[in-house]
Amino acid sequence: MRKTQQGAFSLRILAISGSLRQDSFNTRLLRALPPLAPEGMEIELFDGLGEVPLYDQDLDVADPPKPVHRLRTAIAEADGLIIASPEYNGSIPGVLKNAIDWASRPMVRSALLAKCVVTMVATPGVGLGRNALSDLGRVLHDCHAFVVSGPWVHLSEAPAKMEDVQDEDGEVTTVLTDPRTRRLVDIQLTSLQQAIKEEAGRHAVTPLMSFIQPRQ
Template sequence: MSVRILGIAGSLREGSFNGRLLTAASYELPRGMELHRWGGLGLVPPFDEDAEDGPEPGGVAELRRAIAEAAGLLIATPEYNGSIPGQLKNALDWASRPYGEGVLNGKPVAVVGASNGVHGAAWAQEELRKVLKIAGAEVLDGTLPVGRVARQLDEDDRLLDHDLRRNMRAHLHGLRDHIRLRAYA
């Protein structure tokens, strides 16, 4: 049985480093795991509690459906001003509602991040982990910061550094194992 995870890149930019990092992750997936990318971040309108009782905006419905259908999530975040991008936070706010019953509740999530800086979006990853935990997700321990990312990816978006590839594989194995344990609980 294949384990289907959803990959979300926290950047709206076409060809973003974090979108490319999801591609790099796809090369390191454990056998029996599939990564499906969701690219609708720009379609999610600003979160508005007044809109919760009305018809669900299209981008929100698509986001919730994609998360609900996935066994787990892999989120790759850039770092903007020391934190996560506003559009990613906005999408997570929608996915967390209604509080305690949102599609993130109980969902296994692994966090990675890339930047051209030395620290590889480390602060953003910690912020993202905090937001996800408060939203009720089961966030895996640890992060995977990929600093100076432009030097870390080849023309096919494979990670060049052996240690980074090994760490990505370990991160993905951890997500798969968490999903399997949760299925048997």
């Protein structure tokens, strides 16, 4: 959290998509968020999940692989996280679980420890997504992150509720066209902002920190 020249606080939020597909609905959902963010919140999309190797404790040393270091640093330096995930076979994709495994270790220095997180899901179907949201929230909770509660952004029938447009610079961006989804995004991002400012993540892990930190 940084203080601007005007005295207001600016929050840096890292957005992570659990899909590697170029035209992923979840990646497009994350790209649609910055214009909907509350004042003082900056959202940056993480690019590089596919470069993170499979978790191997033999590689988890003082100098881990560069993609792992980049992931951990990006999460640690962010004030909060937004994770959007598809649902594969009733749960979250392996690539996302793998990234969380890397980010959560070692526990005493975990980049996810006390981090405030909002979870979302976008799916082309109607009945998918709930299991992914549930599993993602449970995994993050077990990593001692603070997951903002619902109402969650569950974008079903995604192709009909978003569209790609060109901005003034010719760059392609995504716009959410569904009013209900835009309302849910507003609720979740505002709740994330409030959770960070009130240090909800830190308060949630106070009992844990008293246990894992060495006594003076």
